[in-house]
Amino acid sequence: MTTSLVETQVRTLVSEQDYGKFEIEPLERGYGVTLGNALRRVLLSSIPGAAITSVRIEGVLSEFEPIPGVKEDTIHFLLNLKNVVIRIDSEHPRERYSLRLQAQGPGRVVAADIQAPMDVEIMNPELYLATLSDASARLNVDITVEVGRGYVAALKRERERGRGSVGEIRMNALFNPVTKVNFLVEPTLVGERTDYDRLILEVWTNGSVAPAEVVSQAATILTKQFEQLTTLGSEGLGDHAVVVPAPPGVNVPDRPLEEMGFSTRVLNALRSARITTLYRLLSKTEQELRSIRNFGDNALREVEEKLASMGLSLQKSSRRRSQS
Structure with a gap:
């Protein structure tokens, strides 16, 4: 059984060769952050x-x-x-x-x-x-x-x-032509309801490809990943294994975080938790980083964007981790 979601519209607010601003609304409550995060990560890591x-x-x-x-x-x-x-x-x-x-x-x-x-x-x-x-x-x-x-x-x-x-x-x-991605989620009105989301997405590129084109590519990549899951409802989980191909990863040598261009504020917070190398950072989840003193949303976003630009990401929160 499925429940219909509100119909969403996408509008282009600014369209330049190296900068684009897009408005996506209305979205069900919470979907703004869900879509914004997914698009930002793919844009910073998977655009050829x-x-x-x-x-x-x-x-x-x-x-x-x-x-x-x-x-x-x-x-x-x-x-x-x-x-x-x-x-x-x-x-x-x-x-x-x-x-x-x-x-x-x-x-x-x-x-x-x-x-x-x-x-x-x-x-x-x-x-x-x-x-x-x-x-x-x-x-x-x-x-x-x-x-x-x-x-x-x-x-x-x-x-x-x-x-x-x-x-x-x-x-x-x-290789990535996308240099920066930012998104903002605001409440929007639909009829008499005010609990819908409006997603404002900003994309900067190096000029080799238009922002609208890379957003379309990112949406296509996400769609292809999720398409693999649509058969689970009819086939079941028994012997029908579904393999979801991941975007090509990037392996880089372990190195001190000082060489990666993080701000002093982020470096000091990570050092206080004894996180001083790229290998150590990649072993952490978002929740673990949030638990660090003076490590807020802006610091987390800086870390995620830096890693995504290298084709890397933090550990998934759901992953079971052994105690060291």
Whole structure:
């Protein structure tokens, strides 16, 4: 037996290339937080995108060597290169693309100097990359772009694929085009009832994909996950096992929380509970973090967003945990 829920409408309040604001109402009481949390987590962890994963710089064998005739050191240049925003204009994108940067001095080198295939677009062509000091200076770089999800460390790809060839410099890659998600739940009026929810969802992207598109993708991902459960009512739980595929996860090496960019307030609260490493943090549930002194909703949201941007999450509350 099912009970009909109130009919919901979705309105776009703001629509820009890198920012969108959406209103979803009316929702049954409590559904605002349920939908808001689910959408935020998927948006920050499971939307595919493109990123630079490795480069080969002419005349340079590793990131610790200088680039002849270039003002910036190699590491600084690579950090600038990581900020290039890439859009793949294809319904069936390839797994890997080859781009090339060629520049001759003197003068500035920007992202517009990158030569890309027809279906690859540089969204921030004005981005500064380097300065060539004199007329004899040349910068020739072979760039590899891949499509993926979440955050993938260079060390992880090295473990999976082995060490690259001589001169190949692998880079940490953040594929997710979504940079920030925020939601607000307010009461709304339906007839004479005031106990319905209105969900306001704000989404920021890097400009490679429109916010409305990523919200649609997130809803599709959630729908496909829940669809697997709709057969339980008719098939039962006996021998009919339903396997729900999880979005691709991301494994990152354990490291101190100080290196992850948390605010001082959050770090101090976690330290007071002897949580100082990523591994230790991932072993905790929301309830366990909430029980920490001076660790409120804002701190929890900061932790969840940081983990979600890396394709990670806290332990589920329902999971039975052994006592240490």
